[in-house]
Amino acid sequence: MSHAARVISTGDPHALEAEIAAVGAPDTDATRAAMLRPVRLEEITGPAAALLRQEMLVLGGDCMIHRAVADFDPSPRPVLLLGTAATYERLVERAALLPHGVAEAAAEAVAAVGHFEQLDNRLLKCRDRTLELGAQTLVMGIINLTPDSFSGDGLGGDADAALAQALSFIEAGCDIVDVGGQSTRPGSAAVSVDEELERVLPVVELLADESDAVISIDTNKPEVARLATAAGAGLVNDVNGLRDPEMIDAIGASGAAACVMHMKGTPETMEQEAVYDDLIGEIYGFLSAQVEAAEEAGLPRDRLLVDPGFGFGKTPRHNLELLRRLRELRSLGCGVLIGTSRKSTMGQVLDLPADQRVMGTAATCAIAIANGADVIRVHDVPEMVQVARMSDAIVRGWGAAS
Numbered sequence: 175m176s177h178a179a180r181v182i183s184t185g186d187p188h189a190l191e192a193e194i195a196a197v198g199a200p201d202t203d204a205t206r207a208a209m210l211r212p213v214r215l216e217e218i219t220g221p222a223a224a225l226l227r228q229e230m231l232v233l234g235g236d237c238m239i240h241r242a243v244a245d246f247d248p249s250p251r252p253v254l255l256l257g258t259a260a261t262y263e264r265l266v267e268r269a270a271l272l273p274h275g276v277a278e279a280a281a282e283a284v285a286a287v288g289h290f291e292q293l294d295n296r297l298l299k300c301r302d303r304t305l306e307l308g309a310q311t312l313v314m315g316i317i318n319l320t321p322d323s324f325s326g327d328g329l330g331g332d333a334d335a336a337l338a339q340a341l342s343f344i345e346a347g348c349d350i351v352d353v354g355g356q357s358t359r360p361g362s363a364a365v366s367v368d369e370e371l372e373r374v375l376p377v378v379e380l381l382a383d384e385s386d387a388v389i390s391i392d393t394n395k396p397e398v399a400r401l402a403t404a405a406g407a408g409l410v411n412d413v414n415g416l417r418d419p420e421m422i423d424a425i426g427a428s429g430a431a432a433c434v435m436h437m438k439g440t441p442e443t444m445e446q447e448a449v450y451d452d453l454i455g456e457i458y459g460f461l462s463a464q465v466e467a468a469e470e471a472g473l474p475r476d477r478l479l480v481d482p483g484f485g486f487g488k489t490p491r492h493n494l495e496l497l498r499r500l501r502e503l504r505s506l507g508c509g510v511l512i513g514t515s516r517k518s519t520m521g522q523v524l525d526l527p528a529d530q531r532v533m534g535t536a537a538t539c540a541i542a543i544a545n546g547a548d549v550i551r552v553h554d555v556p557e558m559v560q561v562a563r564m565s566d567a568i569v570r571g572w573g574a575a576s
Contacts, residue, residue: 176466180455181211181212181501214252223253224243229265233265298477311547311565312349350388350409352390355371374391378407381406390407390408394413399430412433413435422471435480441486461506480509480511494519501546512542513550515531516553535553543569
């Protein structure tokens with residue numbers, strides 16, 4: 175069983191306090207805890223929690239456990255480990271022969287810290303193309319082949335207009351072109367496989383002939399994914415997060431990469447379902463389970479991106495917290511994608527319509543890059559390429575990508 179090991183962000187002053195409360199531990203000094211590398215582990219039994227606490231204390235760290243563990247309650251609950259990278263490495267050595275799954279939990283903690291801290295030398299394999307993650311932020315440009323896009327940029331079925339827009343994006347510095355024929359705005363209804371294919375396939379085929387850019391197909395339908403990847407798409411962007419086993423099979427057989435997104439409910443229902451007991455924990459737990467399922471089906475992590483689903487079944491407050499704590503998703507060992515472009519959270523914060531949210535988008539993209547995003551999905555490609563390059567110069571160092 176995976177324990178969904180997750181490194182907790184200490185950049186948000188409230189995050190660690192919230193996590194201490196979430197595991198049910200007694201009050202403690204959050205300032206001291208923030209000096210270490212906090213790792214949350216899920217589904218740790220009472221005996222395992224007691225052993226982890228004992229070992230971490232011996233090593234000079236700590237393990238925050240639920241109060242009920244002291245009363246010998248065996249129920250599985252989350253725990254919060256507090257240590258340095260070296261502490262976790264030593265924990266693995268000491269835990270090798272311990273019972274109750276402690277060795278597996280310690281190994282997951284080490285892996286999460288390693289993923290969290292790794293910046294460079296990460297790859298995304300998209301069929302015959304490989305993209306480097308970490309050298310600089312990748313920009314994904316949105317091509318909407320729908321008549322009802324929330325952002326007002328839908329092109330319907332105009333393949334020539336879509337090709338022209340995509341080529342202009344690539345000239346402006348776009349790395350991935352995301353082609354979609356199904357609206358996922360709140361309240362939108364699904365379209366048939368045939369209608370979606372009629373919209374997207376001609377554009378994918380044209381783009382494959384006219385450019386070397388990585389083509390992404392934005393779909394939740396396995397049949398669309400199969401035909402689009404056969405036509406040249408190298409990435410499948412699935413808002414359903416690979417919930418459909420047929421989708422995993424379709425992507426795995428194609429050699430394409432996949433983006434696994436979190437969404438609570440469906441586009442038709444997600445605004446009513448935006449209720450969470452533990453926002454980051456629930457999103458991370460879902461993504462962790464889906465990444466594990468993909469790996470078991472033959473899709474390794476170097477063919478996966480994860481996306482927390484900004485705006486998909488989340489309130490504006492949820493979306494803003496996601497941005498503050500985005501770096502925690504790096505614990506999964508996959509590239510992190512974020513799509514904030516022109517979304518309604520900006521409309522509510524700034525009181526502006528979708529076509530006037532370019533500056534709000536710029537702010538969210540810059541913050542996302544500072545907080546660990548590898549890919550930003552945007553409508554306003556020329557402007558956001560500049561935002562990405564400036565943010566990269568600050569975060570990664572000027573000239574680091576050259």
